[in-house]
Amino acid sequence: MISVQNLTKYFGDKTVVDDVSFDVQQGETLVLLGTSGSGKTTTLRMINRLLEPSSGAILINNENILNKPPEMLRRSMGYVLQNYGLFPHYTVAENIAVVPKLLKWSPEKIEERIAELLQKLQLPSELLNAYPSQLSGGQKQRVGVARALAADPPVLLMDEPFGALDPITRADIKNQFLHLDELKNKTIIFVTHDVQEAFELGDRICLMDHGKVVQAGKPLELLLHPASPFVKQFFDHQRLQLELRSVAIDDVWDELLAADNGSNADLNSDENLWAAMELLTGNATVIHVKKMHTGEVKQLQLPDIQNALIKIKYR
Numbered sequence: 685m686i687s688v689q690n691l692t693k694y695f696g697d698k699t700v701v702d703d704v705s706f707d708v709q710q711g712e713t714l715v716l717l718g719t720s721g722s723g724k725t726t727t728l729r730m731i732n733r734l735l736e737p738s739s740g741a742i743l744i745n746n747e748n749i750l751n752k753p754p755e756m757l758r759r760s761m762g763y764v765l766q767n768y769g770l771f772p773h774y775t776v777a778e779n780i781a782v783v784p785k786l787l788k789w790s791p792e793k794i795e796e797r798i799a800e801l802l803q804k805l806q807l808p809s810e811l812l813n814a815y816p817s818q819l820s821g822g823q824k825q826r827v828g829v830a831r832a833l834a835a836d837p838p839v840l841l842m843d844e845p846f847g848a849l850d851p852i853t854r855a856d857i858k859n860q861f862l863h864l865d866e867l868k869n870k871t872i873i874f875v876t877h878d879v880q881e882a883f884e885l886g887d888r889i890c891l892m893d894h895g896k897v898v899q900a901g902k903p904l905e906l907l908l909h910p911a912s913p914f915v916k917q918f919f920d921h922q923r924l925q926l927e928l929r930s931v932a933i934d935d936v937w938d939e940l941l942a943a944d945n946g947s948n949a950d951l952n953s954d955e956n957l958w959a960a961m962e963l964l965t966g967n968a969t970v971i972h973v974k975k976m977h978t979g980e981v982k983q984l985q986l987p988d989i990q991n992a993l994i995k996i997k998y999r
Contacts (some may be wrong), residue, residue, distance in 0.1 A: 685710040686731070686839065691740035693726055693895075700726050702895035703740070710838075713872040715886035717879065723895035728841055732758050743819045744839065759783055759989065761839035762832030766847040768824040770816040776827050777812040783835040801830040804866060822853040826860075833866050835892065840867070842874045846881070846961075877948045883929050891915060904930040910995055927993055928958035928984055933973050933984065936992035940973070940982040947981050949974035957989050964989070 693701040701723040716724035726990040729735040731742055733754040744751045749757055761764075763769075775856050777798055784794045790951045802809055805826040825845060832840060846854045855876050861867065862885065864952055876882055882889050884905045890900040899911040907927055910916040919926055933953045950971040951959055964986050974981050 685712075685745060687741075687743040687746075688727070688731070689741045689743070691727065691730060691742065692738050693723075693730060693735065694738045698752070699893055701730070701737075704892075704895070704897050705740075706890050706897060706900055708871055708873060711869050712887045713874055713885055715889045716873065716875045716887050716892060717877070717882045717886075718892035719877055721894075722892040724877075724892050725843055727845055728873060728875050732761055732763060732841055751942070759835065760837055761788055762835075762837045762843060764825075764832045764842040764845040765827050765979040766844040768816065768828045770824060770827060770831070774815050775813050775815055776807075776819070779816070779827055780830045780834050782831060783837075787835055789965070790834075797834060798830075799867075801833060804864060805830055805860065820853075821849050825849060825857055829861070838868075838869075838871060840870045840872045842872065845874075846877055847878075849878075879919065879926065880929075883926050885997055891918065904996075925958060928961055928989070929956050931992065931996060933957065933959045933960060934975070935996070936953055936988070937975065937982070939992060939995070940984055940988060943972045943981040943983040947972045949981055952976050953964075957992065960984055961986075961989060967972070 688704060688706050691701055691704040691863075692699065704723070704727055707712065716727060718724050726735060731735050731749070733749060738769050744760075759938055774782075778787050780801060781794050784797060788974065789797075798812070799809070801807075802812070807826050807830070809824060811819065811823065811827075816827070819827065828845070833843075849857065858881070874885055875883075876885075886903060888902055889906055890902060891898050891906060893914060899906055899915050901909075903926070906915060907919055907923065907930060910919075919960075933955055936957075937953060950963055950968070951973050953973050953975045955973075960971060960973070969985065972981050973984050
């Protein structure tokens with residue numbers, strides 16, 4: 685759905701984005717991951733023409749974005765910022781309604797859509813007439829997400845959207861984000877410097893350094909088949925946890941033993957090995973896992989997790 689081709693951006697004599705190329709499939713979440721200064725946010729800003737590329741092309745549905753007026757392009761995609769980006773002199777309702785009003789939706793349709801998004805994002809209706817200065821950080825970020833989703837755009841761009849939140853609020857909103865049905869069919873490009881966040885949210889990761897893409901692929905590919913010493917070192921300090929988060933119990937299902945009939949499930953098989961590990965490092969020595977579409981239940985122990993990782997590494 686999105687094709688970035690040989691994208692380059694200069695600021696004066698400095699190359700900030702250097703010949704970057706990647707594709708994003710419809711309904712996929714691609715994470716641009718890297719340290720500060722790696723070029724990921726500059727790349728994102730060129731996709732909705734907040735910055736113009738020095739060279740290269742960006743295609744959305746095979747159409748070059750330079751062929752469309754910037755304001756029309758931006759109305760077709762949601763944009764969520766780290767610092768919320770809300771208009772301070774607009775109420776919550778007015779902030780969420782910005783793009784639908786530009787698209788000339790009826791007042792009734794706008795009101796209905798705002799109510800729907802407030803419910804989905806767990807925002808109380810009493811906040812409709814509040815101003816951003818009266819909201820908590822978590823509420824501001826939810827309003828920012830609601831505004832980005834208001835016109836139901838097919839593309840969503842997210843620039844470190846949880847970076848300004850405290851850890852507890854961040855975890856709560858991230859969990860909501862993962863389970864929000866509004867996002868199921870969106871094509872998302874998500875910028876972060878947080879490795880755990882990238883692995884939790886991304887279908888694929890595009891790792892950047894000094895303006896270049898150093899490797900792109902599924903999270904487990906980057907862990908098990910690093911393209912360079914830089915890629916390996918980037919993940920080394922969190923490697924075990926990342927591996928456990930990248931492997932679903934489904935991936936090792938055939939290696940597990942059947943549980944006794946009537947066993948209650950502790951987890952579903954689409955959960956990752958990290959979730960199983962958390963249970964097994966508590967009081968449990970055995971947990972039971974259910975395969976959703978068959979109802980079959982198997983048992984899982986710590987040695988099963990260790991063996992699973994070894995087999996996956998040497999496949």
